[in-house]
Amino acid sequence: MKVISLKPVVDQAKCIGCGICAKVCPAVAITVTAKKAVIAEEHCRGCGGCNQRCPVEAIAMVRMEKPYQVAVAIDDVDYQAITRLCVAAKLHPEQIICYCTTTRAEEVAAAILKGARSPEELSRQTGIRMGCKVECIQPVLRLLQAAGITPERPPGYQWYGLTPTVWDIPEAVKAKYNSRGFYFDEDIKLLEQVVHASVKKEEGK
Numbered sequence: 001m002k003v004i005s006l007k008p009v010v011d012q013a014k015c016i017g018c019g020i021c022a023k024v025c026p027a028v029a030i031t032v033t034a035k036k037a038v039i040a041e042e043h044c045r046g047c048g049g050c051n052q053r054c055p056v057e058a059i060a061m062v063r064m065e066k067p068y069q070v071a072v073a074i075d076d077v078d079y080q081a082i083t084r085l086c087v088a089a090k091l092h093p094e095q096i097i098c099y100c101t102t103t104r105a106e107e108v109a110a111a112i113l114k115g116a117r118s119p120e121e122l123s124r125q126t127g128i129r130m131g132c133k134v135e136c137i138q139p140v141l142r143l144l145q146a147a148g149i150t151p152e153r154p155p156g157y158q159w160y161g162l163t164p165t166v167w168d169i170p171e172a173v174k175a176k177y178n179s180r181g182f183y184f185d186e187d188i189k190l191l192e193q194v195v196h197a198s199v200k201k202e203e204g205k
């Protein structure tokens with residue numbers, strides 16, 4: 001969930017058509033036409049990434065007269081299905097996965113179960129990835145992967161692929177680093193306890 005109160009405005013006289021803004025926009029809301037940036041307002045979620053990256057300061061963020069909210073309701077989705085998807089992605093449904101917007105795993109899972117198929121769609125629908133854009137892309141990709149979806153990367157620097165997690169560390173590497181104070185198996189046990197607490201909560205209903 002995110003309240004959008006700012007919108008980017010391009011100064012066409014300043015824009016040199018470099019396309020950097022389009023390459024960083026997490027909602028893929030920008031195109032460059034006739035060497036000028038054009039922003040699709042209906043897709044923009046006001047993160048300011050374009051404004052921060054424009055090399056000639058051609059984009060200003062202006063306050064909207066009527067802020068609005070984007071969010072995906074979870075009440076009309078089977079919560080057991082949400083829990084199953086989150087657990088498959090090794091996340092607790094109530095876990096905040098985007099600290100900038102305080103979006104929880106359950107909302108993103110609900111959006112996927114309702115048909116979202118890419119990080120960009122999830123950003124437009126839930127507002128996730130509209131802050132730092134760094135921390136939340138991994139849980140977003142994990143949730144999509146757990147749903148059997150392999151999204152196509154947009155043609156820019158919006159995100160890279162999945163990075164390894166503690167569950168991917170080979171046994172030989174774990175053994176090597178155990179003696180140096182890295183306790184991967186203990187970490188996995190603790191994380192799984194947190195994730196599976198959601199299943200027990202659902203079963204107890």
Ligand code: SF4
Nearest residue numbers: 025044045047048050
């Ligand atoms: S979503 Fe962010 S980067 Fe994209 S157009 Fe809106 S403010 Fe700019």
Ligand code: SF4
Nearest residue numbers: 015016018019021054
């Ligand atoms: S980054 Fe700035 S100069 Fe480059 S296309 Fe976007 S608005 Fe124009």
